[in-house]
Amino acid sequence: MQLGQVIGSVVSTRKDERMRGHKLLIVAPLVANNGELVPKDTGSLVSADLVDAGRGDIVLIVGGSTAKTAIADPNVPIDACIIGIVDSVDL
Amino acid sequence: MQLGQVIGSVVSTRKDERMRGHKLLIVAPLVANNGELVPKDTGSLVSADLVDAGRGDIVLIVGGSTAKTAIADPNVPIDACIIGIVDSVDL
């Protein structure tokens, strides 16, 4: 999993019908550096939100085929999901 | 998912027969930076277009085995698909 911070959202009206109902958030991955979380230099990704996350929240992201496990529907074409909101990290 | 911008297309006549009928577009991945979308430094990729995207469109891309979920045919050897056209991002 990756840590990330929610920094925005995506509006898409012309999309695969199976994605309807999934909120798509823009997340900036974070990595630990000298005891702090800092943005990862690979840049942001788009994740379906499964835990009602909000802007600014630190979240847990899963990717690849595990995103379909998270959604619990193998027919939804989504490859990244927010599966948890982080209360704190101990570094 | 990744955000990207359609910047071109690929013509290939000698290819796996199962790819016929899938338009192949060249997409430059985009990431959020200071409230704007900017090109990701990993460079472009090729995605099958499932939503009739056009040059210049900002799109949503899925990759890996999820691309076959998007195509809804596990026998098509495609590992990246455009599954949505982005109307706007809120950053």
Added chain:
Amino acid sequence: MQLGQVIGSVVSTRKDERMRGHKLLIVAPLVANNGELVPKDTGSLVSADLVDAGRGDIVLIVGGSTAKTAIADPNVPIDACIIGIVDSVDL
């Protein structure tokens, strides 16, 4: 697999129910360089701990769908696991 060092942990109370009971550790990937293990510049990731690892331990990490193989439950949405504690490396 990747080598990594456990550098912290994550507390998340609002998360997918299927993740309960899995300790989530922050791991800094390590690579070999001139006969020593040094931090990889991609930064840390979060892994479920399957071997009771502790802070400072050098560990083996698997990712992607193999994490579900490690957990031995295809319904757990986790994409990175610690599957071994490293006694030594011979470089």
Added chain:
Amino acid sequence: MQLGQVIGSVVSTRKDERMRGHKLLIVAPLVANNGELVPKDTGSLVSADLVDAGRGDIVLIVGGSTAKTAIADPNVPIDACIIGIVDSVDL
């Protein structure tokens, strides 16, 4: 998919028996930059050739589990395949 250019080949006599008969080519991934295809800085990879590609050809590569879809044999341990020869790109 990625674009790439065939730059060499690999000879391996001690290998998994299921790989026999698959020509292994070294491909340098290419990305679009200012209207031209240029080498991607991640460096070359090795792909099984499914379309009789030759040195210098610009090709389409699929990776991960999709390579097994391309080979149409889930028991062949190959994770990258050349599935098309590119006639032209429109950038």
Added chain:
Amino acid sequence: MQLGQVIGSVVSTRKDERMRGHKLLIVAPLVANNGELVPKDTGSLVSADLVDAGRGDIVLIVGGSTAKTAIADPNVPIDACIIGIVDSVDL
């Protein structure tokens, strides 16, 4: 697949039982550059050895779910394998 050179090995006694019997080697990925193989800057990884490779050997590595195909046991939690020893490359 990636090319790599075996540069070391890992000893792990506390690990997932299903990994027993698999020799774990540290491999430095190699890429082609101006007609020579040079180390890839992403750094080393750990691969299960399926072909009795030795230190210094140039090898072929598969990753992800294909590693389980190589091992021919879907229950072994290994995500990278050495599947061939390279005799030569033609660049």
